[in-house]
Amino acid sequence: xxxxxxxxxxxxxxxxxxxxxPIIMTSDVYCLTTMMKCIALGAVEFLLKPLSEDKxxxxxxxxxxxxxxxxxxxxxxxxxxxMQLQLESEDNNGVLKDTEGLSWIQDIVWEQEQPDxxxxxxxxxxxxxxxxxxxxxxxxxxxxxxxxxxxxxxxFVETTSHDLVCEDTLQEGQPQLSGKxxxxxxxxxxVGLNAESNxxxxxxxxxxxxxxxxxxxxxxxxSDVNPSxxxxxxxxxxxxxxxxxxxxxQAVEQLGIDRAIPSKILELMKxxxxxxxxxxxxxxxxxxxxxxxxxxxxxxxxxxxxNHLKPNMAYPSYYPYCGISMSTVYRTWTQNNxxxxxxxxxxxxxxxxxxxxxxxxWNSYAGMQADAWGCPVMLPSRAPYFSYPQQISSSHxxxxxxKSCYGTPHSSFDLQPDEELIDKIVTExxxxxxxxxxxxxxxxxxxxxxxxLSKQGVSTVPPRINGSKPP
DNA sequence: CAACTAATAT
DNA sequence: CATATTAGTT
Numbered sequence: 001x002x003x004x005x006x007x008x009x010x011x012x013x014x015x016x017x018x019x020x021x022p023i024i025m026t027s028d029v030y031c032l033t034t035m036m037k038c039i040a041l042g043a044v045e046f047l048l049k050p051l052s053e054d055k056x057x058x059x060x061x062x063x064x065x066x067x068x069x070x071x072x073x074x075x076x077x078x079x080x081x082x083m084q085l086q087l088e089s090e091d092n093n094g095v096l097k098d099t100e101g102l103s104w105i106q107d108i109v110w111e112q113e114q115p116d117x118x119x120x121x122x123x124x125x126x127x128x129x130x131x132x133x134x135x136x137x138x139x140x141x142x143x144x145x146x147x148x149x150x151x152x153x154x155x156f157v158e159t160t161s162h163d164l165v166c167e168d169t170l171q172e173g174q175p176q177l178s179g180k181x182x183x184x185x186x187x188x189x190x191v192g193l194n195a196e197s198n199x200x201x202x203x204x205x206x207x208x209x210x211x212x213x214x215x216x217x218x219x220x221x222x223s224d225v226n227p228s229x230x231x232x233x234x235x236x237x238x239x240x241x242x243x244x245x246x247x248x249x250q251a252v253e254q255l256g257i258d259r260a261i262p263s264k265i266l267e268l269m270k271x272x273x274x275x276x277x278x279x280x281x282x283x284x285x286x287x288x289x290x291x292x293x294x295x296x297x298x299x300x301x302x303x304x305x306x307n308h309l310k311p312n313m314a315y316p317s318y319y320p321y322c323g324i325s326m327s328t329v330y331r332t333w334t335q336n337n338x339x340x341x342x343x344x345x346x347x348x349x350x351x352x353x354x355x356x357x358x359x360x361x362w363n364s365y366a367g368m369q370a371d372a373w374g375c376p377v378m379l380p381s382r383a384p385y386f387s388y389p390q391q392i393s394s395s396h397x398x399x400x401x402x403k404s405c406y407g408t409p410h411s412s413f414d415l416q417p418d419e420e421l422i423d424k425i426v427t428e429x430x431x432x433x434x435x436x437x438x439x440x441x442x443x444x445x446x447x448x449x450x451x452x453l454s455k456q457g458v459s460t461v462p463p464r465i466n467g468s469k470p471p
Numbered sequence: 472c473a474a475c476t477a478a479t480a481t
Numbered sequence: 482c483a484t485a486t487t488a489g490t491t
Contacts, residue, residue, distance in 0.1 A: 237484050281484060
């Protein structure tokens with residue numbers, strides 16, 4: 001997740017440009033119009049500060065839900081079409097009145113029209129680090145492919161109505177949002193994916209001679225693919241790409257943690273050019289990390305802020321974040337006086353892509369696995385498509401309850417939540433990723449808006465354009 | 472000799 | 482910094 005302080009304009013751009021991400025907006029000031037904009041543009045939540053435990057929990061739920069959902073939010077589309085519609089009607093001389101109910105649409109359109117190519121998320125960044133091992137470890141996850149294709153899984157945008165200064169966070173974003181994933185080509189090619197530079201250079205240098213450059217090394221980096229390398233395999237290190245690591249993990253798991261020894265692993269990996277030493281080295285690191293991870297697990301105190309700050313190769317990540325890292329969120333939280341949330345709304349979680357019971361490979365690893373991985377072992381017994389009121393803060397339902405709520409949050413942090421609490425909440429969310437999201441507010445449906453429009457004399461509805469960009 | 476660990480080198 | 486290499490041990 002990404003938290004961003006910025007003006008609404010920028011935030012909206014972000015919203016509009018990152019439809020794959022669940023975005024949560026927060027504000028310390030309630031403003032229906034703004035809220036509606038956010039929603040229309042795809043925010044999954046709009047939270048008023050300060051943050052409360054429940055809101056925090058809610059946020060994490062969104063993260064997890066998003067992690068398991070790969071379909072774009074339909075709401076966004078509908079919002080987009082509304083914008084479209086609005087555009088057209090504006091041409092006809094702004095038929096719409098600037099009423100609370102609809103004015104926001106215009107704003108949305110306006111925002112949308114801004115060329116915003118510049119708005120990119122930088123989330124990817126962290127992912128390369130944090131998400132690295134995690135995604136690699138996902139090999140057992142049925143959704144792996146899906147996920148790896150989505151580096152960014154969630155977004156958290158904070159807006160402060162005070163200063164409308166957009167801080168760099170979003171802007172200097174690094175490129176590619178959903179960025180290039182590794183082409184999953186030939187497996188052998190995996191090793192050399194990242195490079196023609198550092199793929200597999202042999203130690204030849206040192207030992208002077210390496211009798212046959214052996215197809216080995218070359219194939220690692222795809223001799224066929226990379227001629228330059230094939231020539232004089234001069235690669236030095238194995239690039240443990242996620243793909244390669246995946247194979248590694250796969251082998252390890254296949255063998256069993258105790259049987260996983262370099263030679264066997266090497267065997268199972270079936271990666272030409274890879275040496276036992278390479279594997280051993282990697283294994284060593286793997287074990288170390290795992291060990292540490294276990295320790296952290298035992299000492300929850302450290303688990304949170306540290307556990308996710310580093311790539312964790314040993315500890316299978318719980319979810320296919322593949323990019324977004326929890327640490328990102330944490331940093332966000334910790335560096336901003338955790339200002340949290342209040343109103344939340346909407347968003348039927350999409351469980352369609354959730355692993356089905358019995359279909360996940362990791363099911364075969366029994367409870368321990370399932371638990372360790374944090375993957376749901378069963379689906380919610382109740383229809384997931386229904387929204388449930390948030391357990392604690394039913395009063396937060398601003399939209400439906402008409403301002404009955406953004407008053408005083410019940411339990412809110414004056415300061416930032418402490419690690420333990422965060423830890424607890426995240427753990428909870430991890431353990432029960434299938435729990436329904438607290439819902440309440442829903443964006444106006446296309447129907448309702450159309451209805452409203454027709455009331456005002458707008459009857460023609462432009463055909464929906466799949467997408468959101470106005471011509 | 473394979474495997475492991477820790478330390479150190481690149 | 483991630484890997485590789487080396488050294489010492491089992």
